[in-house]
Amino acid sequence: MAHLQQSAALQIEEICSRYVNEETPLMMILSDIQKEYGYIPLEVQELVSEKTGISVAEIYGVVTFYSFFSLKPKGKNVIGCCLGTACYVKGAQQVVDKFSEILGIKPGETTDDGLFTIDALRCIGACGIAPAVQINGTVYPKMSVDQVPALIEKYRNGGNA
Numbered sequence: 001m002a003h004l005q006q007s008a009a010l011q012i013e014e015i016c017s018r019y020v021n022e023e024t025p026l027m028m029i030l031s032d033i034q035k036e037y038g039y040i041p042l043e044v045q046e047l048v049s050e051k052t053g054i055s056v057a058e059i060y061g062v063v064t065f066y067s068f069f070s071l072k073p074k075g076k077n078v079i080g081c082c083l084g085t086a087c088y089v090k091g092a093q094q095v096v097d098k099f100s101e102i103l104g105i106k107p108g109e110t111t112d113d114g115l116f117t118i119d120a121l122r123c124i125g126a127c128g129i130a131p132a133v134q135i136n137g138t139v140y141p142k143m144s145v146d147q148v149p150a151l152i153e154k155y156r157n158g159g160n161a
């Protein structure tokens with residue numbers, strides 16, 4: 001969406017129109033756009049502002065506050081590392097650091113080849129199997145630093161190795 005194409009603009013207008021009767025439509029609109037396109041760049045925020053009358057500052061504030069929303073395209077494989085309390089006390093920080101070390105990116109960043117994004121998450125509801133990592137929707141329980149290299153290789157090879 002670097003230059004918002006006509007078709008994308010129409011689709012975003014359609015998403016905005018779904019919630020015209022809602023009192024507070026912003027979260028629903030942004031969720032639909034995030035799901036549809038995988039990210040919400042500034043030009044899209046400006047279009048949403050134009051269509052809804054909500055200021056760009058408010059929209060930007062919401063997009064940057066919630067980790068579910070993203071300003072940039074995410075990688076093919078999104079590695080969500082839980083850093084909630086239960087995971088943290090069981091060594092989640094070391095697990096995130098290992099992903100960062102091998103991939104050469106920090107949480108919130110995407111590798112240059114577009115293969116991996118690391119996300120730091122709050123509790124994902126899997127505290128009983130902490131520390132938990134979620135990749136493309138699959139949850140990996142009781143992760144240890146030693147398991148990280150093989151997991152990266154698995155997804156580098158399409159997730160089937």
Ligand code: FES
Pocket residue numbers: 082083084085086087088122123124125126127128130131132
């Ligand atoms: S704190 Fe990680 S799953 Fe709850």
